[in-house]
Amino acid sequence: MKKINNHIFHIFMFALALLWLYPYIWLLMASLKPSNEIYTRFWPIHFTLEHFRFILESAEKMQRPFIRAFLNSLFVSVTVTASVVLTSSIISYALAKLRFKGRNKIFNFLIFQMVFPSFMFTIPMYILIRNLGLLDTYSALILPSLMSGWGIFMITQSYKGTPNDYIEAAKMDGATDLWIIFKIMIPLNKSAVAIVSLFTFIGIWDNFMWPLIVMKDYNKMPLSVLLASFNHEYGSYIGPILAGSVIQTIPMVILFLIFRKYFLQGISITLK
Amino acid sequence: MVTKMRKREARKGLLISSTYLIYAAIFWGYPFVWLVILAFSRWRYVGRPQFAGFRNFLRIIYDPIFWKSFFNVLNFLVYYIPIVLIFSLLFALALSKLKYGKTFVALSFLVANISSGVAYSIMFSKLFAENGPLNQIIYKLFNTTIPWFTSPQLAMFSISLIVVWKFIGYYGLILYSGIISIPKSIYEAAELDGANKYVKFFKITLPLLNPSIIMVLVFAISLSFGIFTEPYMITGGGPMRSTLMPMMVMYTSAFQKLDPTYSATMSIFIAFFSFGIIWITRKLFEREVEIV
Numbered sequence: 001m002k003k004i005n006n007h008i009f010h011i012f013m014f015a016l017a018l019l020w021l022y023p024y025i026w027l028l029m030a031s032l033k034p035s036n037e038i039y040t041r042f043w044p045i046h047f048t049l050e051h052f053r054f055i056l057e058s059a060e061k062m063q064r065p066f067i068r069a070f071l072n073s074l075f076v077s078v079t080v081t082a083s084v085v086l087t088s089s090i091i092s093y094a095l096a097k098l099r100f101k102g103r104n105k106i107f108n109f110l111i112f113q114m115v116f117p118s119f120m121f122t123i124p125m126y127i128l129i130r131n132l133g134l135l136d137t138y139s140a141l142i143l144p145s146l147m148s149g150w151g152i153f154m155i156t157q158s159y160k161g162t163p164n165d166y167i168e169a170a171k172m173d174g175a176t177d178l179w180i181i182f183k184i185m186i187p188l189n190k191s192a193v194a195i196v197s198l199f200t201f202i203g204i205w206d207n208f209m210w211p212l213i214v215m216k217d218y219n220k221m222p223l224s225v226l227l228a229s230f231n232h233e234y235g236s237y238i239g240p241i242l243a244g245s246v247i248q249t250i251p252m253v254i255l256f257l258i259f260r261k262y263f264l265q266g267i268s269i270t271l272k
Numbered sequence: 273m274v275t276k277m278r279k280r281e282a283r284k285g286l287l288i289s290s291t292y293l294i295y296a297a298i299f300w301g302y303p304f305v306w307l308v309i310l311a312f313s314r315w316r317y318v319g320r321p322q323f324a325g326f327r328n329f330l331r332i333i334y335d336p337i338f339w340k341s342f343f344n345v346l347n348f349l350v351y352y353i354p355i356v357l358i359f360s361l362l363f364a365l366a367l368s369k370l371k372y373g374k375t376f377v378a379l380s381f382l383v384a385n386i387s388s389g390v391a392y393s394i395m396f397s398k399l400f401a402e403n404g405p406l407n408q409i410i411y412k413l414f415n416t417t418i419p420w421f422t423s424p425q426l427a428m429f430s431i432s433l434i435v436v437w438k439f440i441g442y443y444g445l446i447l448y449s450g451i452i453s454i455p456k457s458i459y460e461a462a463e464l465d466g467a468n469k470y471v472k473f474f475k476i477t478l479p480l481l482n483p484s485i486i487m488v489l490v491f492a493i494s495l496s497f498g499i500f501t502e503p504y505m506i507t508g509g510g511p512m513r514s515t516l517m518p519m520m521v522m523y524t525s526a527f528q529k530l531d532p533t534y535s536a537t538m539s540i541f542i543a544f545f546s547f548g549i550i551w552i553t554r555k556l557f558e559r560e561v562e563i564v
Contacts, residue, residue: 006371009366009369010370010371010372010373013366013370013373013377014373014376014377016377017376017377017380017381018380020380020381020383020384020437020440020441021380021383023384023392023395023396023399023437024383024387024395026395026399026405027395030398038398039401039403039404039405039408042405087291087292090288091288091289091291091292093288094284094285094288094289095285095289098281098282098284098285098288099278099281099282099285100281100282100283100284100285100286100289101282101286102286103285103289106289106292106293109296113296113300116543117494117497117498117543117546118498119497119498119519119522119539119542119543120307120539120540120543121300121303121304121307122522122539123307123310123522123526123532123535123536123539124302124303124304124305124306124307124310124536125299125303126526126532127303127306127310127532128298128299128302128303128306130317143299144299146295146299147292147295147296147299149292149296149300152292177284202386205388206388206389208389208390208500208501209500209501209519209523213523213527224388224389224390224391225390227390227391227394228390228504228505231390231394231505238398241394242394242395242398244391244394245390245391245392245394245395246391248388248390248391249387249388249391249392252386252387252388253383253386255386256382256383256386260379260382263382263386264378264382264445267442267445267446267449
């Protein structure tokens with residue numbers, strides 16, 4: 001009896017997992033159906049790529065260049081992530097391994113910064129970007145996120161757990177600080193660095209309110225804002241809108257599947 | 273010799289960290305100062321800000337739309353917190369009981385969490401549409417349809433449901449990592465004293481999970497005050513302002529009504545409320561937990 005119950009429980013959990021995946025599956029299917037079948041059939045009579053073709057070709061004529069927007073998003077996310085990872089791994093080294101006055105003050109300042117919700121800075125940050133004359137430029141999307149207090153905090157915490165012996169030994173061999181950071185600290189703290197890069201990348205890719213405020217130029221819009229404006233203006237083009245949503249979702253899902261180990265570690269967990 | 277090395281190290285440390293301090297001064301300190309200036313002035317992006325005392329604060333206190341948006345957050349919390357807490361707890365317990373397929377189940381729930389705000393809002397607005405797939409199933413079974421996003425009573429509930437979909441895996445895994453860190457010996461000792469399943473759950477698991485539960489609650493409350501994308505994309509704040517969130521009111525007053533001072537003051541209010549509710553939650557539910 002217990003065995004049967006256990007099987008039922010497992011089947012139930014798998015069914016729930018599939019139910020959780022259902023919206024994604026439905027979205028992907030719908031983007032591949034002819035328009036008249038989106039709401040009428042789950043499994044289409046034949047698959048079609050017309051919506052993707054529409055999004056990637058015709059939308060250009062409607063002033064909604066999706067390919068460009070995709071590349072914009074990629075460019076901004078990669079730039080910010082690279083910058084955050086680079087600066088965080090170097091600054092964290094100073095905060096975790098170099099002794100100097102005020103080190104703890106700086107660390108406490110990082111924690112203090114994290115207390116304030118980001119929405120408090122939206123309006124004043126807009127004024128700063130406006131005063132710098134950077135509205136409608138890529139800099140407006142990149143500069144406010146170039147360094148991350150949270151990233152420095154995470155990597156510093158991880159660095160503190162690395163024994164000093166490694167560093168001392170490398171110094172004996174005459175290693176420079178940069179060599180120590182890139183050849184010792186980063187490889188030994190791979191998961192913290194990976195978590196910071198993943199969460200930064202996804203956060204920027206997903207960012208919507210900020211680019212909506214500072215970017216009015218269709219050619220420089222990230223995908224999230226362009227998709228929202230397309231949905232707003234051309235709401236009746238359901239197929240292409242869903243295809244656009246697929247294009248925005250898929251890169252994140254791929255990243256997630258490749259780096260799933262780090263996601264689970266990021267939630268302080270390893271699934272056996 | 274040693275002191276010279278020490279000095280060099282200290283100089284280097286200060287030099288490296290000062291890069292961050294300079295960055296933070298420009299992109300955190302400067303906006304922070306502006307936030308304070310805006311809260312006490314009248315200004316419409318042109319000329320110099322005029323000192324206005326507490327005028328903005330009074331305007332907000334007497335603004336029904338602000339209070340409407342504030343109560344909408346409370347309304348969201350009333351739906352979201354119990355649903356997400358109970359189900360992520362059940363999910364975490366189920367995950368600890370699974371013998372095989374654990375990773376598959378965990379990842380299926382977690383993949384919802386990486387969905388992009390705009391794309392998933394569009395996805396659910398179509399899924400829950402008047403003639404969408406969900407309503408078609410309900411129509412076949414019960415011969416009626418549910419106005420998910422078009423009824424003022426239901427719209428906020430529907431939005432809280434899709435946010436639950438997004439976050440259950442994430443919160444559930446936080447709770448799960450709390451569950452697996454509880455030593456088995458405690459349960460064994462309780463079994464020797466004749467504790468049944470319910471006693472074990474309510475007297476051991478739940479109290480020892482307190483830190484993880486508080487963490488989830490803090491995350492959930494902070495998230496609720498910052499919601500923007502879902503109502504902006506799906507309902508536009510309607511029907512009848514039932515899903516108008518503070519972020520949307522801030523957005524419209526700053527960029528459509530050209531009133532940044534009002535917006536900035538509002539963000540201070542909202543942050544204050546969010547701190548307040550988190551503080552009350554901690555006072556009420558946080559317990560010191562020690563595993564001896």
